[in-house]
Amino acid sequence: MSAVSFIKRILTQAVHNTTDRIANFGVNLAAHHLGKRIEDRVVIHKFNKIYYDFELFEKMGWLGVKTGQNPCDNWVMQEIITEVKPDFIIETGTGEGGTTLFYATVLSQVNELGKILTIDLVPQFGKASKFKLFQERVEFIQGSTTSPKIVEAVTQRVKGKKVLITLDSKHTKENVLNEIKCYAPLVSRDSYLVVQDTNANGHPVLPDFGPGPYEAVQEFLKTDKNFVIDHNREKFLLTFYPSGYLKRIK
Numbered sequence: 082m083s084a085v086s087f088i089k090r091i092l093t094q095a096v097h098n099t100t101d102r103i104a105n106f107g108v109n110l111a112a113h114h115l116g117k118r119i120e121d122r123v124v125i126h127k128f129n130k131i132y133y134d135f136e137l138f139e140k141m142g143w144l145g146v147k148t149g150q151n152p153c154d155n156w157v158m159q160e161i162i163t164e165v166k167p168d169f170i171i172e173t174g175t176g177e178g179g180t181t182l183f184y185a186t187v188l189s190q191v192n193e194l195g196k197i198l199t200i201d202l203v204p205q206f207g208k209a210s211k212f213k214l215f216q217e218r219v220e221f222i223q224g225s226t227t228s229p230k231i232v233e234a235v236t237q238r239v240k241g242k243k244v245l246i247t248l249d250s251k252h253t254k255e256n257v258l259n260e261i262k263c264y265a266p267l268v269s270r271d272s273y274l275v276v277q278d279t280n281a282n283g284h285p286v287l288p289d290f291g292p293g294p295y296e297a298v299q300e301f302l303k304t305d306k307n308f309v310i311d312h313n314r315e316k317f318l319l320t321f322y323p324s325g326y327l328k329r330i331k
């Protein structure tokens with residue numbers, strides 16, 4: 082091999098390594114799993130950033146009520162709810178209730194008696210609560226998600242039932258880790274603990290956010306052996322929950 086082609090090979094390798102590092106944040110693992118090329122992963126990474134930075138989640142609605150999500154994650158949640166058919170979905174952070182209403186719509190088709198317990202500091206779901214489906218399926222609990230009284234009430238309510246959990250309240254690492262510790266034990270085997278907004282703190286959005294949901298998940302998984310990250314749930318490539326779909330395997 083000539084000196085010129087040797088140097089060319091080293092340089093090409095260096096560029097690829099750097100690109101790979103850039104591309105290998107959370108969401109891009111999905112692409113990795115799907116065997117996509119490094120160049121594709123760079124584009125996916127960039128698109129996830131652009132999509133988020135355009136704040137399109139502010140413009141997303143279900144039956145006319147704001148659901149602060151993206152269509153791909155909601156579609157995946159629809160698939161999970163359909164597969165698991167939970168008796169209870171526990172949602173931390175109700176917001177305007179559009180996502181709650183979305184979960185209720187799907188749940189009503191797959192579990193006749195399925196309910197949603199949703200927790201928030203303040204009720205802001207006036208529009209959502211006008212729907213009969215919301216009135217029939219949703220139980221709102223007002224207060225802090227990690228207050229021992231609320232955790233105990235929720236624990237008693239779902240005892241012995243099939244439970245799916247999704248966390249979307251305050252996105253600091255400390256709060257999310259507390260919520261995980263309070264609610265992970267309630268998740269049924271083969272069901273999910275979905276930790277939302279793991280994309281914050283540079284995974285790949287909001288680089289200055291500080292430790293958030295992604296870091297909480299990493300910390301939790303250091304010691305917990307009941308859950309694994311299900312990267313297959315990131316299959317649509319756009320997700321706000323990279324490494325956040327946790328499946329309970331035992």
Ligand SMILES: C[S@@+](CC[C@H](N)C(=O)[O-])C[C@H]1O[C@@H](n2cnc3c(N)ncnc32)[C@H](O)[C@@H]1O
Nearest residue numbers: 148149174175176180201202225226249250251
């Ligand atoms: C991101 S919004 C929820 C958005 C909603 N899940 C959706 O998809 O449209 C976060 C919500 O969490 C609530 N929240 C923040 N900290 C909380 C806490 N410690 N306990 C309960 N709710 C909290 C806020 O009041 C806010 O409504």
